[in-house]
Amino acid sequence: MSRIALVIGAIAAIVYPIPLQLQGYTYYQTVGFLVLLNAMLGIGWNVVGGWAGQFDFGPQVFFAVGAYTAALLFVKLGVGAWLGLVAAVVVAFLICAVLTYPLTRLRGHYFAIATVAIWMIAQPIGATWEFIGGSQGLFIPVKPRGGVVASALSLQFSGPTKALGYYYASLVLFAITLALMALVERSKLGYYFRAIRDDQEAAEGIGIDSRLYKVLARSITAAVFAAGGVLYAFWALSVFPEQALELNWSTLPIMATVVGGIGRLWGPVLGAIILIPIAQIMSTTLGTGPLAGRGVDLIVYGLIIVLIAAFRPTGLLSLPWARWFRLRRSATA
Amino acid sequence: MTELAQAVVNGLQMGFLYALVAVGLTIIWGLMEMINFAHGEFLMLGMFAAWGLSAAFGLDPLIAIVPIGLVMFAFGMLVYQQLMRRVQGGDPFTQIFATIGLLFLLQNAVVAAFTSDYRFANDTLLVRLGGAKLTLLGLTFAVPLLLAAGLALVLFLALYLLIERTEFGLALQATSEDRDAARLVGIRPQRMFAVAWGLGAALVAVAGAILVNFFSVYPQVGLQFTVLAYAIVALGGFGSILGTLLAALLVGVIQSVTVVYLPPAFKDAFVFGSYLLIGLFRPQGLFGRF
Numbered sequence: 001m002s003r004i005a006l007v008i009g010a011i012a013a014i015v016y017p018i019p020l021q022l023q024g025y026t027y028y029q030t031v032g033f034l035v036l037l038n039a040m041l042g043i044g045w046n047v048v049g050g051w052a053g054q055f056d057f058g059p060q061v062f063f064a065v066g067a068y069t070a071a072l073l074f075v076k077l078g079v080g081a082w083l084g085l086v087a088a089v090v091v092a093f094l095i096c097a098v099l100t101y102p103l104t105r106l107r108g109h110y111f112a113i114a115t116v117a118i119w120m121i122a123q124p125i126g127a128t129w130e131f132i133g134g135s136q137g138l139f140i141p142v143k144p145r146g147g148v149v150a151s152a153l154s155l156q157f158s159g160p161t162k163a164l165g166y167y168y169a170s171l172v173l174f175a176i177t178l179a180l181m182a183l184v185e186r187s188k189l190g191y192y193f194r195a196i197r198d199d200q201e202a203a204e205g206i207g208i209d210s211r212l213y214k215v216l217a218r219s220i221t222a223a224v225f226a227a228g229g230v231l232y233a234f235w236a237l238s239v240f241p242e243q244a245l246e247l248n249w250s251t252l253p254i255m256a257t258v259v260g261g262i263g264r265l266w267g268p269v270l271g272a273i274i275l276i277p278i279a280q281i282m283s284t285t286l287g288t289g290p291l292a293g294r295g296v297d298l299i300v301y302g303l304i305i306v307l308i309a310a311f312r313p314t315g316l317l318s319l320p321w322a323r324w325f326r327l328r329r330s331a332t333a
Numbered sequence: 334m335t336e337l338a339q340a341v342v343n344g345l346q347m348g349f350l351y352a353l354v355a356v357g358l359t360i361i362w363g364l365m366e367m368i369n370f371a372h373g374e375f376l377m378l379g380m381f382a383a384w385g386l387s388a389a390f391g392l393d394p395l396i397a398i399v400p401i402g403l404v405m406f407a408f409g410m411l412v413y414q415q416l417m418r419r420v421q422g423g424d425p426f427t428q429i430f431a432t433i434g435l436l437f438l439l440q441n442a443v444v445a446a447f448t449s450d451y452r453f454a455n456d457t458l459l460v461r462l463g464g465a466k467l468t469l470l471g472l473t474f475a476v477p478l479l480l481a482a483g484l485a486l487v488l489f490l491a492l493y494l495l496i497e498r499t500e501f502g503l504a505l506q507a508t509s510e511d512r513d514a515a516r517l518v519g520i521r522p523q524r525m526f527a528v529a530w531g532l533g534a535a536l537v538a539v540a541g542a543i544l545v546n547f548f549s550v551y552p553q554v555g556l557q558f559t560v561l562a563y564a565i566v567a568l569g570g571f572g573s574i575l576g577t578l579l580a581a582l583l584v585g586v587i588q589s590v591t592v593v594y595l596p597p598a599f600k601d602a603f604v605f606g607s608y609l610l611i612g613l614f615r616p617q618g619l620f621g622r623f
Contacts, residue, residue: 107616302434
């Protein structure tokens with residue numbers, strides 16, 4: 001990705017909600033928040049799925065671990081959201097490492113079902129564990145602080161600027177994730193991950209401990225999901241098992257990664273920019289009116305997904321964008 | 334003690350129903366290694382078809398399995414040829430993406446046509462036999478479940494013979510092991526994949542038609558069975574048809590025994606916990622060849 005495109009993209013992302021906010025809209029800021037959140041989760045999942053090539057269908061467990069950790073710290077000990085976020089990332093990383101190490105004995109589809117297994121076991125635990133609120137979960141009270149700085153420092157936005165505040169919070173976390181993963185991609189770690197994906201035996205032959213690096217890849221993914229979970233919990237003002245452990249927290253980021261281009265740093269970003277607004281537009285247009293509740297929006301959404309998969313199975317970033325843009329530039333010159 | 338023995342018996346009977354659901358997945362996923370997130374939707378289509386034929390024409394699901402199986406065989410081949418054949422060119426994860434799209438499409442097409450209401454097939458042979466029980470050694474067996482279990486056994490045996498004892502089955506296995514080598518000896522891999530998808534869809538739809546006798550029908554019914562079916566195929570081991578059958582019985586027993594001692598919410602958790610535990614000692618599943 002060229003530097004000019006990066007600058008243009010960054011400016012667009014920063015400026016995008018301002019005219020909307022001035023006109024009194026809040027809906028599109030929330031769509032932007034969901035796009036950035038899912039793009040961030042997709043970048044995280046790309047580490048284990050795209051680079052290390054492991055089938056991980058259970059990262060939503062660590063989304064919940066993150067959400068619960070920060071919510072518990074906030075509700076029970078009064079620890080602020082950002083400090084809670086750091087704690088959540090560390091806790092999720094460690095829990096994931098401990099849980100995943102024994103699972104790395106399993107390979108391919110067997111490993112995939114093991115990640116599902118952890119999710120299936122987490123659900124009844126979340127629903128029955130009284131310390132974390134059982135099936136009711138935890139409510140995060142809004143503590144009004146007043147002022148932009150105070151809101152940003154406590155990650156609590158309310159009133160007409162709520163959507164705007166969380167949009168920028170998600171933009172910050174998204175940018176941090178993207179920058180860190182860009183570092184990982186070019187580091188020794190990133191090359192080890194891809195070596196294991198492409199040929200595990202060969203990677204072990206040159207001395208890479210494949211089990212260790214698989215655990216590391218999945219734990220990095222878990223850390224990103226935990227950060228996303230904290231952000232979402234403070235936006236939703238609550239954490240409960242059915243919400244935090246919802247399957248969508250893994251399927252949407254995986255879908256975004258695949259549609260954009262798996263294994264490419266910007267793949268999940270492009271995918272989320274395409275998939276999330278389509279879903280939102282579908283549900284606000286086709287999902288209302290006389291056909292509301294009949295799933296027409298999801299039929300069209302499903303059809304779009306099927307068509308993208310059938311005609312571009314290698315992802316949209318694999319399209320010859322550079323050539324097209326050069327053509328257009330030479331045509332205008 | 335009798336309580337435990339009865340739980341085991343009940344679990345075995347449920348296990349045969351699970352085996353029915355998993356058997357189609359054994360072919361598409363276990364043998365051909367293609368991921369189908371819409372497997373539960375094929376099951377749901379089978380259930381709706383059986384409910385519809387029973388409600389509209391009074392056709393018993395046990396007879397309706399023939400037309401349903403044939404139609405879904407064609408449907409499965411269509412899905413492979415129009416969608417999955419193209420998707421095979423990309424990353425394996427693209428199969429997930431494509432079949433999630435298919436899941437949305439099929440599930441909500443049924444929501445649009447029939448709404449999300451729960452529906453029941455009332456006037457079927459097995460439902461009318463509902464109260465009938467056999468008692469043996471102090472344990473009770475429900476007759477409808479026994480009949481369904483028998484049917485599951487027959488289907489499994491037929492499939493086992495088809496895959497392990499016929500030239501077609503060998504060609505299918507050859508394709509799953511090495512596509513290029515199979516092509517060299519004159520097998521057309523894409524035709525094999527298409528037939529595998531047809532068989533998988535037909536078998537799971539037939540399973541759905543039988544399940545109509547025991548479970549209510551609604552558009553989202555597929556997921557609960559699919560999650561278990563995936564665990565069963567992996568637990569049994571890839572490429573092993575008998576492994577799937579035995580794993581399904583084990584899963585049924587684990588569930589019903591768990592419920593004796595713990596809240597029902599934990600029954601699936603114990604199934605998956607057992608999977609993890611067994612996986613630590615048998616990473617290739619109970620009977621897997623690889």
